Amino acid sequence: MSVGAEYALSSRFTLYGQLDSDFRLGRQNTYYGDQNFAIPAGALGVGVRYYYNQAGRARHNRAHGPFVGNYLAVEAHTEVRQRYRLRDEIAPGLNLVWGLQRRLGRNFLFDFNAGVGAGPNRSNVSFGSSPGPVTITTQFNLGICFGH
Template identity: 25%
Template structure:
């Protein structure tokens, strides 16, 4: 009798182990797909652009290329330049800010007319002051999408004036068959060329220490003619500006 009971329990034990192994083989596994939701994407964009971080003052150091004719078709003439802008922007209202700073411009031009390599190197420093209206900021704050910061679309008015100019160049004189070096440093009162810009643009913060600022619009420049014309007649010139800066901001 004991052998029968022992044999029966052994059979049941082996059967349970066999059934468990079969069940484990029939189990299927599914992997849940990781999907980025719209709210998570919006939070990531707000984090990168610091859209919900309240800021009152932003110090900016930005650069932009200033090459009007980088290379000509005959690959003989070149013009390379760079603008360095240092600005301080302060919010006086969630939608309004004031700016003050300087713009440093360096430009190198090389021409090869008649086989003679002539070149010009110039530097100029401009003082700037302006104001901006972030027209969508108040609505975004009411909707809880942004804070009092510097990420948004704007309409701006900016005044600038040269305060220092340096020029150095070399020309080939065909009469003497020699190169003539020129150098000129303009005095402050000679740089009577104020300009006003009407701008539309957008500015975005890039993390904690970055920003991008792109704007465009017309510029009106006044040339007094006091030191260039015996009649002292002022002239005005209208141009169209496009600026794209990227740099550090904190």
């Protein structure tokens, strides 16, 4: 499940934040050391989007305007996963994202994005160990959002 908001800073730049959560409905997975947490993982992302080529889209009579168009984004992202009773694993990262967002009717938006990110490998917070080597990640997201 995801909850997010996007705020227009100007006609081309927006600030956004998103909170994601996983829910567990099944049994624990003892192979990976997971406990039976109702919410085993969550993530928080904050970023800036740049909607490019707005004038060109307007000239060619294509969708444009607030929160509509192709964009580039930079996002700081942190994922937290609970494992082994009270031990948390944290995976911070910085993502570069390309996406497109279009209106679906008056109150909904279609959003597709893909990106690449980098950050230290998961670390064991409760035992204070240092972060591991840098991990490269990829992402592909498709969503229908409520937006006015």
